[in-house]
Amino acid sequence: MSRRLPPAIFLMGPTAAGKTDLALELARALPCELISVDSALIYRGMDIGTAKPSAAVLAEFPHRLIDIRDPAQSYSAAEFRADALAAMADITARGRIPLLVGGTMLYYKALLEGLADMPAADPQVRAALEARAAAEGWQVLHQELAAVDPQSAARIHPNDPQRLTRALEVFRVSGLTMSEHRQRQAAHDLGTGGGMGQLPYTVAQIAIAPAQRQVLHGRIAERFHHMVEQGFIEEVELLRKRGDLYAGLPSIRAVGYRQVWEYLEGSLSKAEMIERGIIATRQLAKRQFTWLRSWTDLYWLDSLAHDNLPRALKYLSSVSILD
Known part of the structure; x- marks a missing residue:
């Protein structure tokens, strides 16, 4: 008789969908510990523009993988996978359930499926x-990628500079496309009977979002205005004053931060900054929805429903996560 894999919960969804609120409700109801799956929340000193949980919330409900990097540093999906697996193992060893919450879909994919060996960043x-x-x-770089690696170009949107840059970087550094690296890894795994590190957990996957897209757009606009009122511009000003940060860093390319940075450099008016920040956040949500539509075994919840916690608990029981 095979040993049952330990349980884990993924709570996914687009930005501003209410993931954190539901995660806290689940953590109150279940023996869960939280792991952040967010490529912006990793950075220290980037609190307002990332909608980072407050100090009071983090004191009551600690989140792993928040505030683990300085904004001058990079952080890869492979590093996230290693860190998340270590956190999950620690939580499981104490008889508790890892609850992973966030909207960086590439991180979830890396965790579920593993990653092919890729050249280091240059x-x-x-x-x-x-x-x-x-x-x-x-768009010009996307056309270049389409010419050398049509498979990756089909997966990567022209407005996704981080993944687009990485795909072209891999090709220029190694002479092989990202697709070729994955094919070689898959062939190696098939020959050795191994895998790229599939996740050793029984995973329940929940997604939360408003049923009506315009509701999400309204939430995004309202939240961005609230961030500005809370001191988002002053937060980015402090980052600029450090002197070692620049617009090309992954941290400063984060949605909202790039637009405020451009405003502080004088290339955007305040009104333009707010408008572009809201548009960029909507584009991020659209990309997150695109990822989620291709996901399998997802249990969807409506952000506006009043019974999401009991629905989530019922689902978790039905897939034997709470046995």
């Missing part, structure tokens, strides 16, 4: 690609 190649994008536009 700062010079990346800087050259970003300089070309600044001069000619990201």
